[in-house]
């Protein structure tokens with residue numbers, strides 16, 4: 001039996017007794033001198049409160065703050081309320097210190113550029129760990145001699161040691177901000193509460209955009225539990241050699257998720273998924289583990305709606321690895337007349353079946369942390385509209401007169417102006433090196449998106465008709481195919497691969513496995529995760545159809561064969577018609593392919609449709625061999641037999657090609 005903490009369809013909080021936080025955290029990396037059971041008021045700790053009323057916070061929050069303060073020794077405590085006045089206060093401080101660069105405020109109201117230390121520009125997967133007592137709770141049984149890539153596990157003892165070497169005094173001279181945030185609308189039964197403690201003002205302002213920060217959370221929380229998030233730059237004052245006014249500690253980065261304790265500790269990086277702890281750490285790693293216990297899904301997926309010219313609306317969830325097109329697809333502007341696209345979310349979906357057996361999805365976030373390069377009025381006009389105001393840009397370039405610039409905007413910015421690149425140096429077009437970092441980002445409120453769905457904050461979630469997997473596959477992989485069944489679809493997701501991108505630390509382009517687009521975000525054993533996906537398929541449920549897409553196939557000259565972006569609606573059209581049962585699919589060894597002519601290509605010329613759907617036998621023979629080997633090596637005995645069978649059958653079909 002568990003303790004019921006919160007009610008509702010996305011109830012995160014039936015905490016099994018063994019995971020109960022009430023008395024103590026099991027894997028306590030903060031073990032310190034302070035007996036927190038004694039902490040009841042601010043008088044019990046000796047750090048001043050710069051802003052807010054510490055004594056008015058729920059007791060568990062006071063104790064969490066006290067413990068962190070005691071270990072990390074900041075110079076002050078700032079309790080955030082997320083108000084516009086507070087934003088202004090923090091922003092002004094950052095501007096005066098040179099951390100924020102003001103853009104032309106007529107053109108870019110409330111928009112700022114921030115530059116990071118060049119060593120802190122992306123998620124650091126190799127330093128990100130899931131901490132559980134039992135190793136196989138977190139990661140699969142890999143074959144002997146194989147290095148597992150489906151998650152990193154560390155024992156609580158070792159992590160405690162790592163943290164003991166890092167946390168003491170790590171916030172010295174800095175302010176500790178207390179951020180109460182909700183993933184999902186504040187107060188909705190679907191939503192989950194986290195408290196992030198951070199010594200980074202950049203993280204504070206970004207969390208205000210990406211999550212819902214409000215003092216109302218203190219009342220809603222009461223004496224209930226919350227996800228404990230501690231983030232530190234790991235750069236106590238005084239710091240030497242600080243670059244771009246961006247304190248961090250790249251050599252010592254470590255990011256620990258403790259699913260059993262619902263706790264996250266992140267040290268050393270200020271960037272994106274490493275530091276905005278509501279995002280990947282909570283909404284994917286911690287939440288996926290809770291979702292397994294409770295029968296729902298937390299996935300790296302966009303959520304969108306498409307309405308065809310006849311006025312029929314469908315909802316789609318799509319999983320592509322980082323920097324493979326989720327934001328672009330979620331904001332697609334249809335090149336076919338009469339279609340309407342609405343965005344619900346661009347990165348994370350929490351999904352569960354309702355009592356009618358429909359899979360319902362919510363977007364737990366409140367903002368977009370989108371890739372800047374490649375975004376322009378042609379590829380993604382909706383994103384350009386969204387980011388026009390109240391946006392924090394990170395690692396983009398600027399013009400001398402306060403315009404933003406990144407690769408892809410050459411046609412839209414006066415290129416004769418003087419530029420300052422993402423490292424703060426003078427830059428000219430044609431010069432070696434990029435003006436903006438390839439993983440430079442915009443951080444904008446979702447509510448500003450002109451096509452945000454009017455139900456994007458609906459506590460019920462939206463009903464999902466189709467699930468799509470996809471990646472960057474320069475060779476061999478067709479534009480679209482449909483899985484034969486739910487089980488085959490899960491296998492297709494498990495076999496997902498993509499060319500590496502700048503969103504993580506990998507160098508050079510290589511095709512890498514990224515099962516379900518979740519490789520960097522798994523909160524528990526990947527074999528159990530696949531089994532969980534298989535288990536949710538029940539006879540009384542309306543299971544979405546599963547598809548695979550590839551916008552990134554190259555021709556012999558190395559050019560994209562498919563125009564992509566707004567033209568992807570043509571593929572979505574086919575997917576929607578398949579969901580309606582239209583007979584426009586034909587068998588192939590890897591799945592159902594569109595029958596000739598069934599994809600609307602009106603108005604597109606010079607398109608090699610045959611090439612886009614070509615299935616080179618040699619390629620697929622090698623692909624399935626390599627995929628089986630990979631899953632065998634990486635998931636081993638944890639790989640569900642259903643998936644093994646699907647792989648076996650796929651291989652047989654391919655051999656018979």
Ligand SMILES: Nc1nc2c(ncn2[C@@H]2O[C@H](COP(=O)(O)OP(=O)(O)OP(=O)(O)O)[C@@H](O)[C@H]2O)c(=O)[nH]1
Pocket residue numbers: 320321322323324325326327328329346347369370371373374375379503551552560563564565568
């Ligand atoms: N050729 C081509 N490129 C695309 C397409 N869609 C997106 N891209 C490019 O892919 C890059 C990343 O796209 P995003 O939509 O930001 O990717 P994402 O999946 O949201 O990335 P994360 O925020 O890292 O999770 C951008 O540079 C886009 O211009 C497409 O249909 N065709």
Ligand SMILES: O=C([O-])CC(=O)C(=O)O
Pocket residue numbers: 122123271272273274279280321322323347369503504
């Ligand atoms: O987490 C980040 O830094 C950005 C992101 O969405 C991803 O990489 O998938």
Ligand SMILES: [Mn+2]
Pocket residue numbers: 300321322323347
């Ligand atoms: Mn992402």
